[in-house]
Amino acid sequence: MADALLQVDGLRCGYGEAVVLSDVSFTIPEGRSLALLGRNGTGKTTLLDTLVGVTRRHAGTIALNGREISRLPVYERAGAANWQGLGWVPQERNIFKSLTVHENLTAVARPGAWTPKRVYELFPRLAERQRNLGQQLSGGEQQMLAFGRALVLNPKLLLLDEPLEGLAPIIVEELLRAIRRVAREEGLSSIVVEQHPHMVLGVTDDAIVLDRGGIAYRATSEALIADPTPLDTWLGVAQH
Template sequence: MSELLKVERIVAGYGEAKVLKDIDLSLEQGQALALLGRNGTGKTTLINTIVGHTRRFAGRIWLNGADITGFKPHQRALAGIGWVPQERNIFKSLTVEENLTAIAVPGPWDLARIYRMFPRLQERRANMGNQLSGGEQQMLAIGRALMLNPKVLLLDEPLEGLAPIIVQELMRILSDIIRDEGLSVILVEQNARKALSITHNAVVLERGSVIHASTAAQLLAQDEKIDTLLAVSQH
C-alpha cells in the first residue's frame, strides 16, 4: 500500500491561537483511520486544517505525493479531499438531487450509486434540504461528498445527535464504504469503540498533540487503555 495523505509537523489554529502542535499523521491508500480524543483536543481543527480552513503556522500536507499545503479549500476538494463537516452544510434551498449533482465530479461515485447506497435519498430526491430529518441530512452530506469522487473522505462526527436506528444504518454504510469500497477515510467520532470497529488504525489527540497511535484492533482490545486515553467510560 502507498501513502495517500501525509500531515507533516503541522502547527495550526485560529487567529493567533495555536491548537495543533507538531502533528504528524499518515494515511495509506484504502485504509481508514479513527481520529479520537476528548472534546477540545484538536480533532476538528486537524480535519479543518487538512481541508484548508485554519491558519497554518508550520508544516506541510501531501496528497498522493503532491504538496497541497498552499492550496485553497476548493483546490483541495478538486485535488481529492472529500469533507463531511459537523454542521453538514447542505444546501437547504435545493432538492436532494440538486444537492448531489451541484458540485459532482465525474467518476465511479455517481447518482445511481449514491441512491443504491442511500435508498432513502432516492425516495426523497425531490425534497428540499430543509425538509429532511437530521439523519437524512447526514446521509445527504455523505452522499454529496462522495459525488466529488474524493481520494480521501474526512468525516467529522457523522453520528452525532442521531437516533440509534439511524446510527446503526450509517455505521453499516460507513463500514461498506471502508471495507467493501476501499475508500480512504479519516473518521472523527466520540464513541471510540464504534469508530475502532470499522477502521484499520487509530490516533488519539490530547491538547493538540498525538498521544497514541496503533492499529484499531490493538486499541479496541484494550478497554482500560481506551478509557484512560479518553478519560471517560464508553461501555
C-alpha cells in the same frame, strides 16, 4: 512512505494566532481508514479543518496523493482538473437547503465510481426523498445527504467530522453500515472523527488519540478493540 496517500509532517495549526495543535505527524496509506479520537476540545475538528484549508497553518506540510496541498485554496483541495482531492463532511453538514436532494448531488458530482444512483443505493431513504428540498429532511437524512454529496466528488480521501452526533440509533446504524462499506469494502481512504470510540473502531483500520495539542496515542483499531485500556487512559471511557 511510498504508498502514503496522506502525509502530514510537523503540522502546527489553529485559529488566528491561537495554536491548537503542535508538531502533528501521521500517515494514511492508500485504502486505509483512520479513527480520530479525543476528548472535547483536543483539536479533532481543527485537524480536519486544517486539512481542508479553513484554519491557519503555522508550520508543517500536508501532502495528498503525492501533492503538497498546504498552500492550496479550499476549492482546489477538493480536486481540480483530473486531480482527486478531499471529500469533506463537516459537523454543520452544509447541504444546499433550498435545493432538492437530487440537485444537491448533481450540482457537485464529478466523474468517477460514485454517482447519485450509487448514493441512492447506499441510502435508500434519499432515493425516496430525492425531490424533497434539503430543508425538508430530518437531521439524519441531511447527514446522509452530506455524506453522499462528498462521495459524488469521487475524492481520494473522505473526511467525516462526527457524522453520528445527535442522531437516532437506527440512523447511526445506517451510517455505520455505509462507512464500513465505503471504507472497508470499497477501500476509500477515510478519517472519521468521533467522541465515542466504540462506534467507529469496528469500521476503521487505525486510530489516533489527540490530547494536549498533539498525538498522544496511536494503534490499530483492532488492537484497541482487543485491549481498550488506552481508551480509558486518554479518553476516560473504556470500550463498550
